[in-house]
Amino acid sequence: MAVLLGNHRCMTKSSPVRVLVARLDSDGDVLLTGPAVRAAAVGLRGRPTEVTLLASPAGAQAARLLPGVDHVLTWSSPWIAAQPPPVRRADLAALALRLARRRFDAALLPTSFHQSALPLALLLRLVGVRFIAAISADYPGSLLDVRLRPGVDFDDDAPEPERALALARAAGFTLPPDDDGALRVTPPPAVSHLVEPPYVVVHPGATAPARAWSPGRCAGAVEALSAAGHRVVVTGSPNERALTALVAGRSGLDLGGRTTFPELAGVLAGADAVVVGNTGPAHLAAAVGTPVVSLFSPVVPASRWAPYAVPSVLLGDQSAACRDTRARTCPVPGHPCLDSVTPAAVVAAVGELAGVAA
Incomplete structure (x- = not known):
């Protein structure tokens, strides 16, 4: 955490720590990351946080329902999407520019067991993110500051929300005592015009x-x-x-x-x-x-x-x-x-x- 707290961006006690959480698959996967997002949103050693969630087009609508999310960025990843787009230099350059403009202090990359966080970690390093935490079975070299190894640092058969929460904790973000870690969304709208209980x-x-x-x-x-x-x-x-x-x-x-x-x-x-x-x-x-x-x-x-x-x-x-x-x-x-x-x-x-x- 010293890397994060000593970030080159001028920060005061009242300035928020800008945190990126990336979950680049579907709505369900994004919802399962919700408890980790809430942990990131709590704050860090007395400093508030501003959380941006980087989601795929298939996950953005769920991202907008998660408590603790301040901003949603949308991008389709060639190494995550089930129907991946081709790798285009212009697309990666555009994403890099969007990320650089946000000047993130930290990034959490809570991928699933079959996904790699390292391509995005490389891009985040190139745009100046100095603290990056991710789950990675592969050797990350200098791409990660916090690496959680599946089956070593946590149970590889753990439920997806607990997997993501383990990463948030390792990066220094914890849920408050009154948060049980269950899935949550912001209060949904009334639907009495569609249906009335019971059903x-x-x-x-x-x-x-x-x-x-x-x-x-x-x-x-x-x-x-x-x-x-x-x-x-x-x-x-x-x-x-x-x-x-x-x-x-x-x-x-x-x-x-x-x-x-x-x-x-x-x-x-x-x-x-x-x-x-x-x-x-x-x-x-x-x-x-x-x-x-x-x-x-x-x-x-x-x-x-x-x-x-x-x-x-x-x-x-x-x-x-x-x-x-x-x-x-x-x-x-x-x-x-x-x-x-x-x-x-x-x-x-x-x-x-x-x-x-x-």
Whole structure:
């Protein structure tokens, strides 16, 4: 921390420490970084902080909901994005100029286990950031001031929020005693014009098809939940309208494409429970404290990516052949890890969770 506190930029006790937190993947990943962002926002040895979150276009809307974020910068990273843009000198030069103008004192790079923080660390060094902390399995040379090694400095199977918090702590940023480290977003808007409680949400879509329950199973669950006495709301993005219409059928209220991201948070906040795959809205539900029935495909480990710090029921075969493959499209015919789950199992899980406060 001496490097940070001795930064060349003239600082007084009242001047903020300018901190960059970079999370360059999706909305769900950004939400999981929220507790670390709040730690950075608390301040540093009596000095206030000003936190900027560098997010991808796929994560910016979540970044704007995180408590503690003062500014959001958006950039698509060629080494992080699932559909990466080509590497262009002009793009990197433009990003470098934007970062240099902000004159950051410190940067936190809380990447996931399959990502490298070092390309961004190099760019940050070149624009004058003197204190950089990151998680890195690879030797960083002079690129990092604080390096956390997965499996050495922390449990590599730790939940993603705890992984990011470990990095923040190592850099000198800690949550206050009254912050339990759960996921949070700023208070969502009222959504009474869309739906009134009580209801259960079914969110059938996922950015990776391997993580989605089949549409027919989702539709069957909506019918079964309705038959069990639940009012069912089906949510989805504008490009999922055909899917949500199919899943809602005649039994559910179709809100596909009808909510902004903050409004989606409001709809999830009002639900008794949310039925969703391992995708961004599962973490948004956790961030508003709503219990989650998690249809969890084991292509990534549940120990890292399951709904965090809320009551949840995990459904799906966690020992299936697709386990830990990180496949985006199911490699096994019939999608057995999720399609082995029945609508009746979902009804039972909702019955277990409905009305349970986080």
